[in-house]
Amino acid sequence: MDSSGNLLIFNPTPPGFYPSIPATGSVPFITFPESCPLGMYKNQTGINDCILCPTGTKNSGNATVQCTPCASGAFCPLGSVSETSQSALKIIEQVIAYPKSSDTTIFDEILIQNMFHIGSGHCLLISPLFWTLIVAGLAILVVISMGILKFFIRHHTCTQIRKRVQWIFKKTDLIGEGELWVGGLISFSVVVLVSFAYAFSNAYLKQYPIESSTDFYFACHRSIRNAKFQTHLQTLAVPPPETERK
Structure with a gap:
């Protein structure tokens, strides 16, 4: 029960699903199972939410119970949906060097x-x-x-x-x-x-x-x-x- 007196009932969900709150507005609110979003997974039954795929793994939506490992040398940060080849990445220097005066200052x-x-x-x-x-x-x-x-x-x-x-x-x-x-x-x-x-x-x-x-x-x-x-x-x-x- 929340501070407004509304009753919320969490139903345990199986692996690959998380309890979602319906937008019907009827009381009490009873959760229903919803598939984990891309880049997330859930491998146990319970009322807990899905978690992000660890670094080096991905979840493109084919399986929501566990994340699949990325290819060797691929770029897969936390919560990856797909893998990116290291050759496609560009190094961007965001630090700006201190400006220099021109050769002539007079x-x-x-x-x-x-x-x-x-x-x-x-x-x-x-x-x-x-x-x-x-x-x-x-x-x-x-x-x-x-x-x-x-x-x-x-x-x-x-x-x-x-x-x-x-x-x-x-x-x-x-x-x-x-x-x-x-x-x-x-x-x-x-x-x-x-x-x-x-x-x-x-x-x-x-x-x-x-x-x-x-x-x-x-x-x-x-x-x-x-x-x-x-x-x-x-x-x-x-x-x-x-x-x-x-």
């Missing part, structure tokens, strides 16, 4: 490596040197066009257009302080390079602290972090590298 070197690196795919799209060369290429086309207007086209309107364009580029000359119109074209490339440097520096600054940082999209390697790691300890659960094993 910001100036990291900035220079990022500014003058051209890769492919994502690395090409965020490469400052690539976009600087694009702007420089457009500047060369402008210089060629200005040369054509000066030496090959003798027209008053073309001369006015050329002088007007030269005046505009002199106003944008950051290198010669407005003395050379070619300096205005070069200044556009410098502005692009400096803009990328500012964007990279700002994004790199936000990579600290490492707990709140995300993938770094302004660099070719998105795992770059604004952090330094140093330790002289080594976890015993982490296997040594190949160079230390030899």
